[in-house]
Every structure is written in structure tokens, then in C-alpha cells.
Amino acid sequence: MKQDPIGGSVANALNDLTRRFADNDLFVIRDLDIEEGRPTASFAYLRTIVDEKNLNRELVGVLSDGHKYEEGRKDAFYIEFMNRLGSAKQLRHMEEVEQFISAAGVVFFIEGRFMAYGIVMPGYETRAIEEPKIEVNVRGPREGFTEDIQKNLSMVYRRLKTSELKSVPFQIGRQSQTTVMVLYLKNRVDEPVLAEVLKRLRDVQMNVLIDSAQLEEWIQDSKYSPFAQILNTERPDRIASALNHGKTAILIDGSPNALIAPSLFTDFLHPSEDLYERFYFANFLRMLRLITLIISLFGPSLYIALTTFHLEMIPTPLMLAFLSSKAGIPFPTFIEALIMEIAFEILREASLRLPRVLGQSVSIVGALIIGETAVDAGVVSRPMVIVVAMTGIASFTIPQFSTAISLRLLRFPLMFTTAVTGVFGLSLGMFVIFLHLCSLKSFGKPYVPLFDGREWRKVIENYVLLPIQHRNIQSSGSNRRDDETG
Amino acid sequence: MMRPVRWALLFAAFLTIAAGCSTDITEISDVALVMITGVDYDEERGKFIFTAYCILPSATSTEKTDKHHEWVASAQGDSILDAARNLRSRAGKTMNWQHDKFFVIGEEAARHAFYEIVDYMTRSRDIRLTSYILVSEGKALDTLKNKSETNDLLANDLLGRTINQHLWGKSISLTLKDISNWFADPYRGFVTGRLRTNHGAGRSEAGLVLSGGSAFHKGKFIGWLNGQDTLTVYMLSKRKEWNKLEFALRVQSRSANVTLLMHAPKKKFHFRQSDQGPAMDVDMNLKATLMDMDRPLQIQSPETLEQLERAAGREIEEMIEGSLRRFQRDFKADLLGLSDFIRQYHSKEWSRMKDKWDELYPAMPVKIHANVKLTIIGMNQSLEGN
Structure with missing residues (x-):
């Protein structure tokens, strides 16, 4: 890229800047000194995104503190002024200056200098640190990431007070120039994975980067897989724990969700809270979530298979119950399941999109009134309502929303294959999904941890939470045993 | 022009595997659940009588009741299969034998056509090998027309009694699996359940009694056992x-x-x-x-x-x-x-x-x-x- 060096003439530089920021109402140039009708010391910034009040106060403060603004002492005055505002960064090219101003910076030009000085003075409001909205924990830290990357970084750095914690900055987005920060622990990180992450980030080509989801799509391994391959979290404690496991974290300015790479399928099933509960209970929950995963993926399909193809597999008393509740239902089981599943998805989407207070009433209306009336009217059978409700609730126990929706989506093709060939179709679908999962990789690491004859302990630890003394921190960077929590 | 046609053909190809096209589907709402089957044989005319005790849902699912409608249907035929197929002419629903727990064989059928019956049952894929085989005094058809005394479904009632046999030992029921295992053995016989109608005093309706045993040897019914003899068989x-x-x-x-x-x-x-x-x-x-x-x-x-x-x-x-x-x-x-x-x-x-x-x-x-x-x-x- 062609870069314009700063020439030393303030007037030229300001002309250049004015041209670059033409038709921008926010752009402001203020002169500190003018000689022979030409500015010799000036600063430029974008109004409203810069803390203008503070800027003015400091300018007045410098002037009233008795610092004489006189010939020969001008440099000292400028330095005093800039020091009061914050740490200055030297900028040598006009492109840098432009970027700096766009990113809430104030840039100083002084005649005769072949550089400009930039100070970041954001004046915009950001959200305060709040409790995570999606990843809610009963026990454990209660702060979540915000949209401000600096706050987010501070939350991570506060948890890992070591010089081993490194951060690599990226500016991604031709227009948005979004700051992206890759964090890793030098002594723990999996080097090939880190190299791959950095390489992929360098290759990202986009105009505007707003949220981590866009970046995730760019850098994930398999673009057409229904499964999310990069874990996102809004919890700094989870990032700290992941870094300790030798993973890399990617923080994106403007997004309260940070990414973790590489991610395993099991990571999507275990919330950070597992680490904050007694390991018996945590393992019980992990097992429960594996069961709910199976229910949410196969629930309706299994019901279709049993009630339309394999009546002999239903215990007789249950069969008698089904017999009376299915009588007079006008639709085939498959259509019934399809109707109910789609109705459920509509309800879920409606309650999600509406304001929270209204959302609750929608789900109550939907679940109670529509469900009950549909059964009373003989449109759907009671067992089907139970199956769909059970499946829906089961899918809510999957902590990662992205995984839960992919499971919900895969339910439909499975229902199709089952409706055609019964349990055979179900197992065929199951087989295809399993093969696909096994073929996935996350930054070169297998997505599903399976036994490969080596490192069985690591594989087990992906599924089972061992007591803390026996937990082996996984990290190919260092194989030492450690008694840390995560 | 070709492109939309190609897509339409591809779509049509998918339609052939669409759910409704599968021939294997049996919807529960179309099923008559056969829970007891009776087999009788008329030796003079050489006819089999096939009786099915079916459960049908009472009405529609909207009624909050799990009452079932019991229905006993029977049909005649030259062979068991013929009789069983003729039975379908009387049933508006698909008869499903997969939940059939009991086969009640009439006395005459047990004496003269037991081989044919066991052969049919072991060959048929619908019939479970774990279903019990009982022999009824008189005709199986008449036995199945009885109501259970507990007002429960007759099949449930019989199943409960079969399960409780070990509490008194004077009744034995063998499964089809056991019978087909021993059937071919020319040296030993076996004993299975004995079902009879009891017109006891002080009772308005006749009830079914599962007591004693029916003895078989060399593939033929040879006689009834009383409770004591059955207990001996049970014990030994x-x-x-x-x-x-x-x-x-x-x-x-x-x-x-x-x-x-x-x-x-x-x-x-x-x-x-x-x-x-x-x-x-x-x-x-x-x-x-x-x-x-x-x-x-x-x-x-x-x-x-x-x-x-x-x-x-x-x-x-x-x-x-x-x-x-x-x-x-x-x-x-x-x-x-x-x-x-x-x-x-x-x-x-x-x-x-x-x-x-x-x-x-x-x-x-x-x-x-x-x-x-x-x-x-x-x-x-x-x-x-x-």
C-alpha cells in the first residue's frame, strides 16, 4: 500500500487531512500557533467521538497554570499539553494519522517535525460491565464482556497476571478498522495452532467487521458444516481458563463475544460452571447434557420410527396408552411431528424476538393454550406434544446456542430419513452425522476427541471432570502437571 | 430451458422417497392390537377357527379416558393362515400381532393339530417367541368371550396371573420358545397352562381360571393335570x-x-x-x-x-x-x-x-x-x- 510520509509542513499535512475528511461534519482542526498566516502547530480530531470537554479543560489548564506560551518555549508547552492528555504515539504517515483520528484519537502536528503525535481520547459511552446475559452461572464470576475491547482486555489481564500473556493486535475491515486482539499464554500455547490462527486472521478480507460471528465465519475450518467450530463466550473467566489450556483467544472490538480456538465438540457442551461445582455434580450434569443432546437430536425421529415402523418395540402398556391417544388424529405421525416441531420453532423464535416481558406471555400462550387446544381438538396427539416439548427443553440444556440450533436444524432431515425407512434411516442419519463430526477439524485439531490409542487420558478429560488434584492441564506447550482449576 | 426441467426432475426424484410413499408405515391409529389369539380346530370338517381378541381405542383421543374397546372376532379357514387371513375381512383396521402375549389353543386343536399350530407360530414373523401358549378346556373361542373379573383387559389380567404363578405353583405357562424347543424332543413331554371357564356358584358371570396344566407328549396333547401334579412339575x-x-x-x-x-x-x-x-x-x-x-x-x-x-x-x-x-x-x-x-x-x-x-x-x-x-x-x- 502506498503511504504518504508526513512532510514537516503543518499546512500541507492539514490540507491533506482536510481532503481526506472532506464532507465530514465531525472533523475539526484547531490551531495552536500561526505564523505568517500559516499554521505551525495544530491538532485535529473528530468531534463527538473524542472527549472534547476534557481536551478543552486541559488546554485551558495548561494555559492558566502559568506555562508561558512564548517564543522559544513553544515545544515545552506542546509537550506539557500532550502529557496532560495521555500517552502520545508517534505517527509517520498520513494513512496512520487518518486511522488514528477515525479511532477517536487527537493528532498533533508541529511545524518542522517529520511526524505527528497521536493520543487516544475516546469520548463515547460504552456499556458498563454487566452480568453475562446468555451464559448464566449459579456460581462463579459474574462479569461479562462488553463491546469495549479495552475493558475486555483488562478483564482478561486481571485474571492472568503474568508476562507470559501475550497479545497480537490486528486491524480488520477496510472500512471499520476493527481492532482484533489475539491472546495467548506463551508458555502454554499450542504453537502450530497459534501460527494457524495468526495466518488466518491475516488473510481475512472484509469491509466491515462488526461482530465476532463474522470473523468466526471467515476463519473457521469448514464453512458448510452445520456445527459451529469456534467457541464463543462472553465470560472472561472462560477465556482465562481456555488460555491456561493452551488455547488462543480472539477478542474483537465492538463484540461482547470472544472466540476460542481451537474448540472441541465437547467444549460446546460444557459451560464454565462445570469447573465451579463439585466434580460429582459437574460430571452428572455432563452426562445429563450428553443425554439431552441425544434427545434433542433424535427425539422426534425415534418417536416416528417407533410408532410407525417398529410397533413391536413399544412396551405393551405404553402401546395401549398410545393407542387411545392416537385414535382419530387426522395426520400421519410424521406430518404431526413436523407440524409440532415447526410450531415449536415459531414459538421459540417469537418469544426470543419480542421484548422480554411480552416474550414470556407468548410462550405461556403458545405452550398452554395452543398445545392444550390442539390436543383437545384432536389435531395432534398427547404423546407427540410430550415428545416435542421434551425435545425442545432438552435442546435448551445445551449451553452453546450455536450448537443447540445446529442440533435443532439437523432434527428435520433426520425426521425425513426416519419417516422413509424407520430406525434404519435414523441410524443412517446418525452415522452420517457422526462421520461428519469426526471429519471436522478446528485449526488442525480433531473436533471430536476420540480414542486414537495415544493420550487416552487427555481424551477422557474432555468428557469427564476429574477431581482437581488429578486434572492434567492439556497443553502441548508444556506437559507439566498442574493443580490449577481450569 | 433445460435447467428448470432438470431441477424439476431432481425434485420429483426426491418426492419418491418422501415419507408418505413408504409402504412400511403402520400408523398406530390404524391398528387393532391383537392381545390374545385363539385357535380351534374342527376335526370333522377339517377347518381351523382363528379367533383374535383385539383392543381398539374407545373413540377419539380428545376424550380424556384410556378406556379401550375389546373386540373378539373369529374366522374359519382350511388352514391356520387361511383362517387368519379370512379374519382380516372382518377387521377394519390393520391387525397387529406383535403385542400378542397369549395363544389359547382349543382342546380339540391341541389334540389333533398342535404340530400345525406351533409350526405356523414359529414361522410367522409377527408372533413373538415369548408369548405364552395355553390350552383351554372346550373351545378357545368361547373362552375368549369371557370378561375378566377385575374389569381390566382380559389380556392384562391373564398376564398378571401368569406372572404370579410362582406364588402358588399350581399353574404353569410355557412360552412358544420353550415349547418349540421341547416339541421336537421325542423322549420328554412338557406341561403348559390350562385355561377353563368357571361357572362358580354365586357369580353372575363366568370367569376364566388359569389353574392346573395341560400335558403334551410327542407333539400331542395327552391330558389335563390337576393342581398338585402341576406343582410337582413346577418344583422339579x-x-x-x-x-x-x-x-x-x-x-x-x-x-x-x-x-x-x-x-x-x-x-x-x-x-x-x-x-x-x-x-x-x-x-x-x-x-x-x-x-x-x-x-x-x-x-x-x-x-x-x-x-x-x-x-x-x-x-x-x-x-x-x-x-x-x-x-x-x-x-x-x-x-x-x-x-x-x-x-x-x-x-x-x-x-x-x-x-x-x-x-x-x-x-x-x-x-x-x-x-x-x-x-x-x-x-x-x-x-x-x-
Whole structure:
């Protein structure tokens, strides 16, 4: 890229800047000194995104503190002024200056200098640190990431007070120039994975980067897989724990969700809270979530298979119950399941999109009134309502929303294959999904941890939470045993 | 132009595997659940009568009731399959045999066409090998028309009784699997359930009684067993259920009538060659619980207990020996499977005697030694107190 060096003439530089920021109402140039009708010391910034009040106060403060603004002492005055505002960064090219101003910076030009000085003075409001909205924990830290990357970084750095914690900055987005920060622990990180992450980030080509989801799509391994391959979290404690496991974290300015790479399928099933509960209970929950995963993926399909193809597999008393509740239902089981599943998805989407207070009433209306009336009217059978409700609730126990929706989506093709060939179709679908999962990789690491004859302990630890003394921190960077929590 | 056509064809190809096109689908709402099947045979006309006791849902799912409609349908045919297919002409729903727990065979059918029936049942994929086979006195059709006394479904009622058989031991039901295993064995017979209609006094409706047994030998029904004989078969042949068996035994000891609950019988069979030919000894160890007596007995004294135990042992020996006499002399059928024991543990002797088994068996002495141990005598020493 062609870069314009700063020439030393303030007037030229300001002309250049004015041209670059033409038709921008926010752009402001203020002169500190003018000689022979030409500015010799000036600063430029974008109004409203810069803390203008503070800027003015400091300018007045410098002037009233008795610092004489006189010939020969001008440099000292400028330095005093800039020091009061914050740490200055030297900028040598006009492109840098432009970027700096766009990113809430104030840039100083002084005649005769072949550089400009930039100070970041954001004046915009950001959200305060709040409790995570999606990843809610009963026990454990209660702060979540915000949209401000600096706050987010501070939350991570506060948890890992070591010089081993490194951060690599990226500016991604031709227009948005979004700051992206890759964090890793030098002594723990999996080097090939880190190299791959950095390489992929360098290759990202986009105009505007707003949220981590866009970046995730760019850098994930398999673009057409229904499964999310990069874990996102809004919890700094989870990032700290992941870094300790030798993973890399990617923080994106403007997004309260940070990414973790590489991610395993099991990571999507275990919330950070597992680490904050007694390991018996945590393992019980992990097992429960594996069961709910199976229910949410196969629930309706299994019901279709049993009630339309394999009546002999239903215990007789249950069969008698089904017999009376299915009588007079006008639709085939498959259509019934399809109707109910789609109705459920509509309800879920409606309650999600509406304001929270209204959302609750929608789900109550939907679940109670529509469900009950549909059964009373003989449109759907009671067992089907139970199956769909059970499946829906089961899918809510999957902590990662992205995984839960992919499971919900895969339910439909499975229902199709089952409706055609019964349990055979179900197992065929199951087989295809399993093969696909096994073929996935996350930054070169297998997505599903399976036994490969080596490192069985690591594989087990992906599924089972061992007591803390026996937990082996996984990290190919260092194989030492450690008694840390995560 | 070609492109949309190609897509339309591709879409149509997918439609062929669409759910509605699958021929294997059986919707539950279209099913008549057959829970008991009756098979009768009219020997004079050579016709089979196939009866299905079906469960249909009462009305629609909207009524909050799980009442079911019981429906008994029967049809005639030249063979079992013919009769079974003719039955479909009477049923508006798809008959489903996969939940059929009972096959009730009429007495005449059991006598004359049992082979054909078992053959049909083992061949048919719809019929479970774990379903029970019972023989009814008279026609199976008439038996199935009875209502259950508990107002439950007849099938559920029968199943409950079958499961509870080990609590009294005077009834045995064999599954199709067991029967087809033993069916081909020319040396031994087997005993399965006996179903009859009881027109007891003081009852407005006739009820079904599952009691006693029906004996089969060489693939043919040979006769009925009473409760005592069935208990003998239960004690000595149903190896899998020995541990569960409990039965009541009335014993007279020192002029008092005492009822004991016998359980966990352990047995050992011994085979020996005596001068008169092969002979068998059966050592039995039973535990007993004293349940009631009609007058006080000094049961705290060891002698009384010993006497009681001996009396109980004698009672059992007599009971079993009486039954064995009937099996050996009247039926001439090895209903206990003694031939199986000899074949398994004394194969050399068996290979020598198996050709003459039919003559040897009725004359073979079988000596029973029953050793009863009273383990629980209860808290009450006597009702009057001491």
C-alpha cells in the first residue's frame, strides 16, 4: 500500500487531512500557533467521538497554570499539553494519522517535525460491565464482556497476571478498522495452532467487521458444516481458563463475544460452571447434557420410527396408552411431528424476538393454550406434544446456542430419513452425522476427541471432570502437571 | 430451458422417497392390537377357527379416558393362515400381532393339530417367541368371550396371573420358545397352562381360571393335570424359576393341622443303574415358614419342630410320588424332563437306553427324599400366651 510520509509542513499535512475528511461534519482542526498566516502547530480530531470537554479543560489548564506560551518555549508547552492528555504515539504517515483520528484519537502536528503525535481520547459511552446475559452461572464470576475491547482486555489481564500473556493486535475491515486482539499464554500455547490462527486472521478480507460471528465465519475450518467450530463466550473467566489450556483467544472490538480456538465438540457442551461445582455434580450434569443432546437430536425421529415402523418395540402398556391417544388424529405421525416441531420453532423464535416481558406471555400462550387446544381438538396427539416439548427443553440444556440450533436444524432431515425407512434411516442419519463430526477439524485439531490409542487420558478429560488434584492441564506447550482449576 | 426441467426432475426424484410413499408405515391409529389369539380346530370338517381378541381405542383421543374397546372376532379357514387371513375381512383396521402375549389353543386343536399350530407360530414373523401358549378346556373361542373379573383387559389380567404363578405353583405357562424347543424332543413331554371357564356358584358371570396344566407328549396333547401334579412339575422341572417358587403345604403333626409356606426348593438328581434297570433319586431341600396352625403346638421344643419338619418332608414325598405315578403309568410321558438330565450327565447310559426309553420310563423307580427346614416360626408361641 502506498503511504504518504508526513512532510514537516503543518499546512500541507492539514490540507491533506482536510481532503481526506472532506464532507465530514465531525472533523475539526484547531490551531495552536500561526505564523505568517500559516499554521505551525495544530491538532485535529473528530468531534463527538473524542472527549472534547476534557481536551478543552486541559488546554485551558495548561494555559492558566502559568506555562508561558512564548517564543522559544513553544515545544515545552506542546509537550506539557500532550502529557496532560495521555500517552502520545508517534505517527509517520498520513494513512496512520487518518486511522488514528477515525479511532477517536487527537493528532498533533508541529511545524518542522517529520511526524505527528497521536493520543487516544475516546469520548463515547460504552456499556458498563454487566452480568453475562446468555451464559448464566449459579456460581462463579459474574462479569461479562462488553463491546469495549479495552475493558475486555483488562478483564482478561486481571485474571492472568503474568508476562507470559501475550497479545497480537490486528486491524480488520477496510472500512471499520476493527481492532482484533489475539491472546495467548506463551508458555502454554499450542504453537502450530497459534501460527494457524495468526495466518488466518491475516488473510481475512472484509469491509466491515462488526461482530465476532463474522470473523468466526471467515476463519473457521469448514464453512458448510452445520456445527459451529469456534467457541464463543462472553465470560472472561472462560477465556482465562481456555488460555491456561493452551488455547488462543480472539477478542474483537465492538463484540461482547470472544472466540476460542481451537474448540472441541465437547467444549460446546460444557459451560464454565462445570469447573465451579463439585466434580460429582459437574460430571452428572455432563452426562445429563450428553443425554439431552441425544434427545434433542433424535427425539422426534425415534418417536416416528417407533410408532410407525417398529410397533413391536413399544412396551405393551405404553402401546395401549398410545393407542387411545392416537385414535382419530387426522395426520400421519410424521406430518404431526413436523407440524409440532415447526410450531415449536415459531414459538421459540417469537418469544426470543419480542421484548422480554411480552416474550414470556407468548410462550405461556403458545405452550398452554395452543398445545392444550390442539390436543383437545384432536389435531395432534398427547404423546407427540410430550415428545416435542421434551425435545425442545432438552435442546435448551445445551449451553452453546450455536450448537443447540445446529442440533435443532439437523432434527428435520433426520425426521425425513426416519419417516422413509424407520430406525434404519435414523441410524443412517446418525452415522452420517457422526462421520461428519469426526471429519471436522478446528485449526488442525480433531473436533471430536476420540480414542486414537495415544493420550487416552487427555481424551477422557474432555468428557469427564476429574477431581482437581488429578486434572492434567492439556497443553502441548508444556506437559507439566498442574493443580490449577481450569 | 433445460435447467428448470432438470431441477424439476431432481425434485420429483426426491418426492419418491418422501415419507408418505413408504409402504412400511403402520400408523398406530390404524391398528387393532391383537392381545390374545385363539385357535380351534374342527376335526370333522377339517377347518381351523382363528379367533383374535383385539383392543381398539374407545373413540377419539380428545376424550380424556384410556378406556379401550375389546373386540373378539373369529374366522374359519382350511388352514391356520387361511383362517387368519379370512379374519382380516372382518377387521377394519390393520391387525397387529406383535403385542400378542397369549395363544389359547382349543382342546380339540391341541389334540389333533398342535404340530400345525406351533409350526405356523414359529414361522410367522409377527408372533413373538415369548408369548405364552395355553390350552383351554372346550373351545378357545368361547373362552375368549369371557370378561375378566377385575374389569381390566382380559389380556392384562391373564398376564398378571401368569406372572404370579410362582406364588402358588399350581399353574404353569410355557412360552412358544420353550415349547418349540421341547416339541421336537421325542423322549420328554412338557406341561403348559390350562385355561377353563368357571361357572362358580354365586357369580353372575363366568370367569376364566388359569389353574392346573395341560400335558403334551410327542407333539400331542395327552391330558389335563390337576393342581398338585402341576406343582410337582413346577418344583422339579422349571429350573429357572425354582428360586422364586413358593407354595402352601398343609401338614398334620401331633393332631394339629399346620400350614407351612415352602420356598426356595433346591434339588439334586441322582441317576443310578440298579438290578431292575435305571433308577433315579431326587434329594430336595426346602425351607419352610410356619404360617398358621389350628391348635397350639409346643413349637419351642426342638422335638416338635423336628417332627413337623419330618411330617412336611413326608407330605411332599407323597405328593410328588403320587404325581410321578400318574406321569409314568397313566400318561407314560416324561413331563419332568428326566431324560434330559440323563442325557446331559450320563450320556453313555443314555445312548444305551434311549431306544428303549419308552418302555424303561414307566417302570423306572424314582425315589424322592425331601428334607424340610423350618426357618421361620413366627412370633406367636400360642394365641393364649404362655
